[in-house]
Amino acid sequence: MYTQQVGSFVLNLEIAVYLIAGLAGVLGIRLRMRRHPEKARMSAYAGNAVLLWLLVWKGSLLLFHPVDVISNPWSLVYFSGGANGIWLATVVSASYLIYRSMKTEFDVKAAGSLLTVMILGWTAIYYSAQAILLDDSVVRHSLMAIGAAALYMVMAIGSPADGQLSTVWLWLGLGKAALAFMEPDREPLILEFSAEQLAWLLFAGAMLVVVTRSERGKRFRERAGGKA
Template identity: 30%
Template sequence: MEEFFSLGPIQLPTKWIFIGLGFVAAYVAMKIRLKQSMLKEKLLIDSIFNVVLIGWIVWKLSYVLFHPVYAFTNPLGILYFNGGRKGLILALLVGCIYLYYQSIKHKLKLTVFIDLLFTGLLATSIIIYTYQDQLSFLYHAGQIGLAFFLLVALFKLVKPVGEWHRLSLLILIYSLGQFFLQYFSTSYDVLLSFTFGQVLFFVIIVLTLIFKTKGGETDR
């Protein structure tokens, strides 16, 4: 049962509050990450929040693409439903295209955007997973521990921002950790005996290894 936070006559889902605090944590972490660099802070942070917003919009509106009959017979359903796993994959693809376009447009390394997106993700995870939902305690504790460890390592080891050799290693550790943590989630199998999350992070591991062996050709 979803919990609510009451402030007078206003009631907000507790999870929304944690998500909002997570975005604040992501903003602060990225700002600190860019503090000692000569990079364009506002441009980069705006780009990261834009890609999250674009991804969310694509994920929500993909319901129309994958369920056109239901969407047009019940337009209000768009507010309550989304494109599911297919929509998430589409959102990730659109997000990648957007960041690649931004890297070309502003003549910045793509790895800089990946670095900041990863920083924001880790900071957000530490906050969001302190909220306990139907998933197991081990899953939440694992998410917080993994995110905290990698966030500290990111600030200590990856200098300058976007340095691919060490950044890719941390992304690999994160993806392997996520692959393992999925065993404590409530997701059901979608391919062989693996969950959707495990398949997704397996793809990320393969792509990261490919770019890593090529010496970081994600740099532009």
């Protein structure tokens, strides 16, 4: 937990980092939908998703450590559900955003693109904060922040294109797998790759298949259109 002493107050910087990270995702959605008539509505939904994430993340302590909360209710203010709480909050808020996107008559690909922008914005800010506030793994955190920020700009400002979503996730998966070599507590499992790296490589392989099939489909449609 990042904390900062200001006079007699102790500020919880972790909440501030997550809030700013979420707002970066909201900004990304506004940029991506800058010419779309539903920009205001989807931006509001994205803001709701950020608040929902924070509430679930903080409240997850009651789910994972109920005895601690019952014995000391103030623990909800100073603590959270940890990594499990982060995953739970991410699943809940992502499901909410996808649901709202589909209700707004976006297709699965468009909804996935909006969610990806949110995740990349969050990732870029989160790892930037890690690089600034922590003393270890500064280079790894900085590289991850730069990579996520670059992909974020591609998704937020670049023109939507066939295969763009899968390509972005392909590069993110490869980047996570490569930078994991710099983790000090990495435990090799197979061929010097850790379990986390193997999972990311498997994910990147799946995205490569999707990208390849998308490119083949695009060339097929172009040839079919030319013959017509």
